[in-house]
Amino acid sequence: MDFRLGEKELALKEGIRKFAEAELPPDLVRNTVIDGEFRDFEFEISMSRKLAQRGWLVMSWPEKYGGRSASLLEQTIYEMEIAYWGIPGAWMGISGIQWVGPCLMMFGTEEQREKYLPLIASGQKDGVWCTGYSEPNAGSDFANIRTRALRDGDDYIINGQKVWTSVAHRARWCWLAVRTNPNAAKKHHGISIFIVDMKSPGVTVNPILNYYGRHHFNEVFFDNVRVPASNLVGEENKGWYYLMQSLAFERRSIAPTTYGNLKRILEELARYAGQTEYEGQLLSKNPVVRAKLADLAIDLEVLKMFAFQLAWRISQGQIPVYESSRNKIMGDDLMRQGAIIGADILGIYSQVDPDSKWAKLNGAIQGAYLGFPGQAIAAGTAEIEKSIIAQFRLGLPKSY
Template sequence: MAEQQDWNSLSDTEFRKIFRSWVDENCPMRLRNMRKQRPVFDELADWYHALADKGWLSPVWPQEYGGMGLNAAKHIIYVEEWARLGCPRIPDHGIGLVGPLLIEFGTEAQKAHYLPRILSGEDVWCQGYSEPGAGSDLASLRTAAVRDGDSFIVNGQKIWTTLAHCANWILLLTRTSRDEKVKQKGITVLLVDLTSPGVTVRPIENLRQEADFCEVFFENVRVPAENLVGEVDKGWNLAKAVLGHERIFLGAPSRPEVALSRLEQLAEARGAFADPAFVARYARLRLDLYDLGSAFERFAKQLRDDGTLGADVSVLKIFCSELYQKITEETLDIAGEEARFLDDLPTGNGEVDAMNLYLDSRALAIFGGSNEIQRTILAKAVLGLPS
């Protein structure tokens, strides 16, 4: 029976203690600090079901739908402790994207059908947004959905679809009409069964030789009209609405923190702290991490105070991703010629996944809106510069 309590009535300290204690006791050690950044559902099924049984799988869903109902402050603590304990990232598109979308914009029938199946793990979701010609410029998407009686017929292609090969449903952005002046118009959100005839999923191996991403092809795929979320041609605002709080978590200091701890570990083993030049570089990275933590806390306070974030939060992702890259580059320098190995490097006090972290740091500057796009947002929305 899922545990229900008014978690928001607890002090932050008390909630952090309760959450940390249970997660630390129940998250299997074999899943802690995994090299694999995005494990598939089957690798995490027991932990997924344990969280669901506890009622702690979906932190921000209202409790009436099986969630914890956390406010922004408690959600930040949830994410911080998750990272601090080295817990794996579960396949979370259903929890973090589809669930909130349906709770806010879905029909009662959609909520009653899909939400319990997300919590049970019967439906595993992926996100069908990016296309070969519409990545950071998502509004240029071309995957088409044409109404045909009580169905939509979908044709097109999505790419960089995370974990599509282990999902059975996809939240799909489609083009249902075209406005030559405003390309954000004419976009519609559909819920699509990936086992439907005409769907083809092809995994894409990444730099770490893992198949995190996929391309998904749709050839005359028939989607029931009841799988429409919101209104036809008005899906752009829905898509943006559920990505609001994601922006702050893309700039959370957890990745650079892990990377710096690995750098320290390797540097100690290789005697690098005897080199004044390295100590100076390390000190700069450490101070930058303190600054990132302070910046993250400033935006977190905005969420706690009024629940809104401005466009200036884009600076967090830029700062976080570039610091992550600098730390992992320094780690490769310390590793020397061994940096070329994908295998973890022994230090006498555990192992350091130097190359794995370096390759992962390349991706953070791209996904969730590339750093170039983040700089454009800052230039236009914060500095008021012309296009």
């Protein structure tokens, strides 16, 4: 065993710190959890371009698609640091960098790779993706999707509805899961993935505001949307397999980003406790505050090790079975813990609007508090993740 970071990784951390100090406005609101991406689209995309220029945006991709074949360990460090500094624009609409790109490299045609990957890698507006998975009747029961794609000559015609589609209102492309065979023996076997141009006639995007009035996700309607057959990803009706891979990619990056986010929150809370007096005593001397922050720090250390362990396993060429689910549960749990402990420490100020001048710590705690319940549902609820661990790691019988 060896848990040392190499010179490369340490240099990368240092590089990102300098980048953040130079490029981010000092008063940037760091309540990134509630905002997700794309509150200020122009600014975010400008940051994406700068990250691309540094060779960071898609660092783990091969050179021919605009990356520099960085190791997964470097990628993990990068994600931790990006989240720690709250650098926006790192994901190109969440989907593009994390799973669309990697999945196209695994399952796409060379033509698809050459067309779409450079757009993502260079940080352009036309490289922003959304992902169409959930539907009104397909949440955790994802294989129940009904959006239909019917072959028509050289095209497919798509009809149906997606929901909770993050950043669809900014995306140029949709990574869309549809049903191509409604008569398959198992519903998992009739699913395919298509690349859909969001500018196609028949695509309608309606905003769904989250409970804090922020516009992050949408419902998307497909009304006789014509898509060329060359936009099918991999083989028809094999989509479920690609989807599982894409979800594994998505879940992998949750631990590093949550780690970075919370590490910053923990440090800010420790600083705040060291500067705030109550009844003649600094909060940092209060045994309850000390114990709560220490517990958060311990679990954060667990999350860090989980993130590294998963990256290491993938880098050994192994296919992780349950680790992404483990990390997702741990990350979500910790975000909740951090938000609640943070709110406890801020006390009555934890209710202040994160954008208000009254907000402590730039509203980061309110951002986490408002954001964690949503983050915990995206990409698989804790219940789904735990069932995956039980069945695929512990070998317990299927429960559904």
